[in-house]
Amino acid sequence: MPGDGDPSVRRHAPATARNRDAIAGVLADWLPQAGTVLEVASGSGEHAVHFAAAFPHLDWQPSDPDPAGLASIAAWRDDARLGNLAPPLALDASVPEWPATRADAILCINMVHISPWEATLGLFAGAARLLVPGAPLVLYGAYVEPGVPTAESNLAFDANLRARNAAWGLRDTAAVKAAAGDAGFVFAERRAMPANNLMLLFRRD
Template identity: 45%
Template sequence: MKRTAKLALRNREALAAALDEFLPETGEVLELGSGTGEHAVFLAARFPGLTWQPSDPDAEARASICAWAKEARLPNLRPPLDLDLVTPAWRRRRADAVLCVNVLHVTPPACAAALCGGAAEVLPAGGPLCVYGPFSHRGAPLAGRLARFDAELRAHDPALGVREVEALAEEAARAGLRLEAELELPAVEGDRLLVFRRAG
């Protein structure tokens, strides 16, 4: 059954435009935590030279991805994989780029280290890890939408919440990835695209 996320419709154009600068022209993109599948379908259509590999550990999410993919009938969109950030299985794969959209704030902090460490194993030298979602800066108080959203997440589970750019950059550096770019996207207040590169 197809599922939908309102935010996916709001941010997909801005996200695609931002990714255009960093994704390779050809190769495979491994998307982790693909959720409803709407981003996977939209981005696969936007970047026809890339093979898009969605994944999600949730069976209902994978069913939604399959439903969207069946409707779109894109030759460069693969069936979703059952991959979990914190398990080692996905690290055995190879991809020319890794994408993670709106995942880290709704998963435990250990997922950030798992994402960076895994991406460093999956990517070739110079390959990009692109992470999109709500981020704050260390020492800067949360305000507006980010403050409300963070409070809602932590009320549900204290381990969840808006992550700091600096904390993710530190995890990435430990894994051999450097922060190349940080872009604020206009579609959703507080959302950023962070792009890391694997060292050569």
């Protein structure tokens, strides 16, 4: 029965409930009609459950590098009992060896700013190995954009991140696009999201 997931290991990310429907609305336009979506850095697993339910025609593959995150994802998955939601993979975007061997789309939410830059470079490199030409790589999070004033809340968020870890912080979209291009991706679309976030769509060249 639903409810089997161990509540003691299930993490809760409050922002998930606030942004999941807005993200799903954009994903409906950007994801393929069939295939497997690899979610890199799934965190608590709440997004994975929500999106697997929202897109029953897609197979959803969550992943995370953190053992506690993997336990949380597994618990949410056990509770949801969704046939298209796979067990989570232990995947560190920054390393060249990924346990995933294929994907028809890749989604990464709120990792780029809460990880070293090497993780973003690894994300693009790994996605390039898995995705076929034209397949989407979707990023969501807070960014700095050239020529666009940065919201005060994002400036404060950036300062907080850098105080916690000097290798973290909001990335400049120009640098992200350049790294994507170096890995064989073409920037396709930008969508402004609530709470001063962005969704960025790249496609494998």
